[in-house]
Amino acid sequence: MRSNYLFTSESVSEGHPDKVADQISDAIVDLFLSKDPEARIACETLTTTQLVVLAGEIRGKGIMDEAGNWAPGVRDEVEKAVRDTVKRIGYEQDGFHWETFRFENNLHPQSAHIAQGVDASGNKDEGAGDQGIMFGYAANDTPDLMPATLYYSHKILEQMAADRHSGKAPFLEPDAKSQVTLRYEGSKPVAATAIVVSTQHGKGYDEGDKEAELHAYVKQVVADVIPSALLSDETVYHINPTGSFEIGGPDGDAGVTGRKIIVDTYGGASPHGGGAFSGKDPTKVDRSAAYITRYLAKNIVAAGLAQRVTIQLAYAIGVSKPLSLYVDTHGTGTVGDDELEAAIGKIEKLGGLTPRGIRTHLGLNKPIYARTAAYGHFGRKPEGDFFPWERTDLVDDLKAALA
Structure with a gap:
């Protein structure tokens, strides 16, 4: 087993377009399970500029019947759950706004052929929903028994999101990515060799004093999150390496x-x-x-x-x-x-x-x-x-x- 090496993991924020899609899909899972703990749900979400589309198969009491008819009020609850999720994340931009994006709901009843394999019947126990x-x-590596590279990548973005929501970092917008490279010796992390953070930002934070403020803020977050023993003058930072990152989220890239x-x-x-x-x-x-x-x-x-x-x-x-x-x-x-x-x-x-x-x-x-x-x-x-x-x-x- 190799014991000395460099290893890298990345994370993405709650405002990343793919994560917007994941959060919407799981908001629908929670909505349906709250109505029927035995509900069957396979909900896919697509996000892009001013558009959210749901597709997939569902089944559940008080949700949808076998003919595809929604229970009273549930279709409206679905749309509310979707918009509330995007609002919580913080999208109120021209290219993606929780209140004004176009919404399509294409959920339909679960396939009877899948249902017959999964449901318990007679002497047959409930089967797996897929192979x-x-x-x-x-x-x-860490107190939570996770790979340190991923653990710290998550923590950087969690802290930035908390500061954005609290108003401490008003120049931040929801979309962001992080990446942490650690050097391992004896299979233990001993040094952070490279930190990458790309974050969507407000106007003007890609040049001059405002850019310097953004960079200083990110480095402080890193210092607060990653143990000081892992950081040094040799740690290389790449903060918004492409330059500007004003257009982000589903407006900048589709999410699935x-x-x-x-x-x-x-x-x-x-x-x-x-x-x-x-x-x-x-x-x-x-x-x-x-x-x-x-x-x-x-x-x-x-x-x-x-x-x-x-x-x-x-x-x-x-x-x-x-x-x-x-x-x-x-x-x-x-x-x-x-x-x-x-x-x-x-x-x-x-x-x-x-x-x-x-x-x-x-x-x-x-x-x-x-x-x-x-x-x-x-x-x-x-x-x-x-x-x-x-x-x-x-x-x-x-x-x-x-x-």
Whole structure:
């Protein structure tokens, strides 16, 4: 295992066009789950200049019938959820304004052929909503057991968004990207070699004193977020390297749900199965199985059983039990990877890692998803019903299963 290297991860802000699309899709998921916890949702969003389009398949009591007729008032609730999401992000620009953009709702009933594979019936347990492979990852780089490069990339943009919303940094606009390169020695981050931040800004902040003010502000945010031991005079900064960034968000570039799957997960430090999360109800194992693999990986590292671990699950559409479980501790495990695989299989509360078992253990049939759609689905603080896959309450069960 290589121990000395440079590694880079990026993040994008809540105002990035793809993230606008993700947040809208998950606002719809939350709306429908609040009406029917068993709702089936696959909602895709497209954003561009003064336009938001929804497309996808849905099913749920009090939402839409099999003929595609909306329940009274729900279609209006959908549009309100979309506009409220864009308003919260902060878009009030000529090219994209929450109150005036054109809206198209093309959601329609779920395919009966998908439904018959997923629904439980007779002796058949509820099946996976799709085939696919899902990965989970954890590492002891940071207190939240996330890759440090991604963790700090997220934190930079979270702080900038907080300052924008509070009025502390009124020159900032919603769209932004960050990128952090760290040097690792002995598989531990020891220095930040390069920081990239591109942020949409108000008029005039691309030249003279205003540009200098923006650059100074970004460097201060970096200093507040990244530990001082990682920063030095040798750290290279690239702040708005293209020059001007006044036109941004969906007006500057179209956005689509599910295009930031590496930002959403582990910043490239782990493999990815390819399935996006946002816009999907938890019968879709693209989402729920990715959450349970993160949960398992985080608990393994939290238990001191490995410094770093990757976990893979695989499913077939309509089949409840996973086809495979794979654990790789990358040579850092205190027990064998095969022993960890066997231990996971012994823990009854996990429900055999079936879609129903995952949802039940993590409590996923709730409107908890809008918060996930910006600044990563992982490495977040579990709070009440939110981010349950970030809990470390499986540590004792893992140790008992290994005993």
